[in-house]
Amino acid sequence: xxxxxxxxxxxxxxxxxxxxxxxxxxxxxxxxxxxxxxxxxxxxxxxxxxxxxxxxxxxxxxxxxxxxxxxxxxxxxxxxxxxxxxxxxxxxxxxxxxxxxxxxxxxxxxxxxxxxxxxxxxxxxxxxxxxxxxxxxxx
Numbered sequence: 001x002x003x004x005x006x007x008x009x010x011x012x013x014x015x016x017x018x019x020x021x022x023x024x025x026x027x028x029x030x031x032x033x034x035x036x037x038x039x040x041x042x043x044x045x046x047x048x049x050x051x052x053x054x055x056x057x058x059x060x061x062x063x064x065x066x067x068x069x070x071x072x073x074x075x076x077x078x079x080x081x082x083x084x085x086x087x088x089x090x091x092x093x094x095x096x097x098x099x100x101x102x103x104x105x106x107x108x109x110x111x112x113x114x115x116x117x118x119x120x121x122x123x124x125x126x127x128x129x130x131x132x133x134x135x136x137x138x139x
Contacts, residue, residue: 010051018055031059038064038087038094066096074100 014032021029036048045062052060063071066085073083080101087094 007051011054014055033061035068070098
């Protein structure tokens with residue numbers, strides 16, 4: 001029996017989702033948008049993209065969970081806004097500041113805080129234009 005790594009397991013799950021989507025749509029699915037946790041590191045993002053390739057996708061676009069929440073919210077908005085997205089779950093508390101404009105979404109700042117007792121209890125900047133919003137941490 002061969003060892004299963006996270007990429008293989010993820011690719012098998014993606015294969016099932018691709019098959020279900022293809023059956024429903026009546027045509028092959030070759031591209032996908034996959035949401036990943038806000039705190040995913042570059043190597044974890046790369047592993048997720050590789051899992052998509054192993055599943056037979058030619059293109060995988062990754063979208064961080066707070067960005068997908070902001071997109072869902074922003075679909076009905078007409079005005080430019082700066083919004084705050086809270087993502088509490090899975091052992092972390094993530095806070096993102098996003099700027100929504102006409103057909104534009106900018107991830108300005110993303111902070112993550114582990115709720116797990118074995119992890120550091122400090123806030124960590126994980127992405128976005130952190131210099132622009134650094135005052136938030138001092139406040």
